[in-house]
Amino acid sequence: MALFGTPAVKASDFFTLPPSLAGFAAHFSPDARPWEWLPQIAAALGQWNFQSDPGRSLGGAIPPGVKIEGPVYLHPSVKLPAYATISGPAWIGPETVIRPGALIRSNVIVGAGSVLGNACEYKNCLLMDRVETPHYNYVGDSILGSRSHLAAGAICSNLRLDRQPIVIRTPDAVFETGLRKLGAILGEEAEVGCNAVLNPGTLLGKRSLVMPAIAFGGWLPAGMIARIRASVSVVPRR
Numbered sequence: 351m352a353l354f355g356t357p358a359v360k361a362s363d364f365f366t367l368p369p370s371l372a373g374f375a376a377h378f379s380p381d382a383r384p385w386e387w388l389p390q391i392a393a394a395l396g397q398w399n400f401q402s403d404p405g406r407s408l409g410g411a412i413p414p415g416v417k418i419e420g421p422v423y424l425h426p427s428v429k430l431p432a433y434a435t436i437s438g439p440a441w442i443g444p445e446t447v448i449r450p451g452a453l454i455r456s457n458v459i460v461g462a463g464s465v466l467g468n469a470c471e472y473k474n475c476l477l478m479d480r481v482e483t484p485h486y487n488y489v490g491d492s493i494l495g496s497r498s499h500l501a502a503g504a505i506c507s508n509l510r511l512d513r514q515p516i517v518i519r520t521p522d523a524v525f526e527t528g529l530r531k532l533g534a535i536l537g538e539e540a541e542v543g544c545n546a547v548l549n550p551g552t553l554l555g556k557r558s559l560v561m562p563a564i565a566f567g568g569w570l571p572a573g574m575i576a577r578i579r580a581s582v583s584v585v586p587r588r
Contacts, residue, residue, distance in 0.1 A: 359383055359520060363572075364537035364556065365495030368479040370443045370462035373398070378476075384535045384553070385518065385527050387493055391476055392457045395439035398423065420456070431468075442466075449484070461496070475533070492533035495540065498554075501562065503545040506533035506552075516551040520569045527551065537572060559587055 362380035371378075377394040378387050400421040412418065416430050420438030424430070428442050431450040440458040442448070449468040457474040460466065464477050467484035475489045478496040483489055485502035492506040500506075508531045510516065516532040518525040534548040537556035542548065546560050549567030554560065558570045561577040570576050573587045 359518075359523070359525070359553075361387060364535055364553070365478060365493075366538075368461050368496055370479055371459065374441075374459065383525070383527075384493060385516075385529065385532055385551075387476060388474065388491055388529065388532065391459055391474055392439070394459065395421075395441060395457060398439070398441060400439070443479075474531075478538075490533050491529070491531045492535070494534075494536045495538035495556070497538055498536040498540045500542045501544040501546075504542040505547045507547055507550050508533035510550050518551050518553065518569075520553070557587060 360380065361378065361382050361384040364384050367375055367378050374394040377390040400423055413430055413432055415433030417435045422436050422438040423441045425442060425444040427444045429447045431448055433450055434448055434452040436454045437456050439456060440454050442460045443462045445463045446460050446466065448466045451469040452466045453471045454466065455471065455473045458472045460477045461479040463479055464481040465484050466472065467487060470483055470487045473490045475491065476493045478494065480497045481494045482499040487500045488505045490506060490508040492508065513530065516527050516529050518527055532551050534552040534554065536554045537558065539557045540554040541559040543560060543562030545563045547565040549565060552567050553569045555570055555572030557573045559575045560566045560570065561575065564576065564578050566576045570584065574584050575587045576584055
């Protein structure tokens with residue numbers, strides 16, 4: 351719901367669902383607001399027949415230190431670590447690498463060729479193709495477009511301190527999302543530097559960049575950089 355103005359803030363402004371996730375396309379309209387995709391993650395997983403297509407979770411070798419609970423699909427090409435915890439429902443696509451200590455805790459969809467890093471936590475999130483979250487990241491209630499990247503220690507904060515519903519603010523409008531938990535929306539090829547914190551309800555456009563060690567919230571247009579001088583400033587990305 352927009353409080354004022356009628357800007358075109360659509361999922362297609364940020365990303366395109368890749369072919370690896372075509373089986374879920376009916377749940378993710380390109381014309382929807384991007385944050386409206388979040389409640390659809392559970393619905394999309396709910397329609398997947400884990401019994402008829404169990405993937406590696408039932409049919410392949412699982413290292414003894416990898417704990418799997420509930421319905422989980424792992425493509426046979428997924429690279430598993432010596433130890434990790436995966437709680438379903440979860441769907442992990444081809445050539446994805448899961449590193450030691452990863453915690454995947456329900457309602458997680460990951461496309462092809464992504465990295466789920468060491469000591470990282472994932473919850474109610476959609477990661478598309480070749481998404482890199484390699485070290486000490488928290489990705490909760492968030493959507494990361496293809497080829498986006500969280501550097502070491504970058505956090506997608508998903509809950510306001512006052513626990514009120516998240517409000518999205520763009521230059522043209524303010525939106526009531528109705529969601530108490532909403533992390534970040536990262537457009538394709540967006541970059542977030544080491545130890546940066548994305549405040550609840552952050553939108554990063556395609557190829558935008560948040561510099562390391564800052565807290566950023568709100569909307570960062572495509573191809574722009576958020577960095578600190580005397581204060582946070584936004585400049586074109588070249």
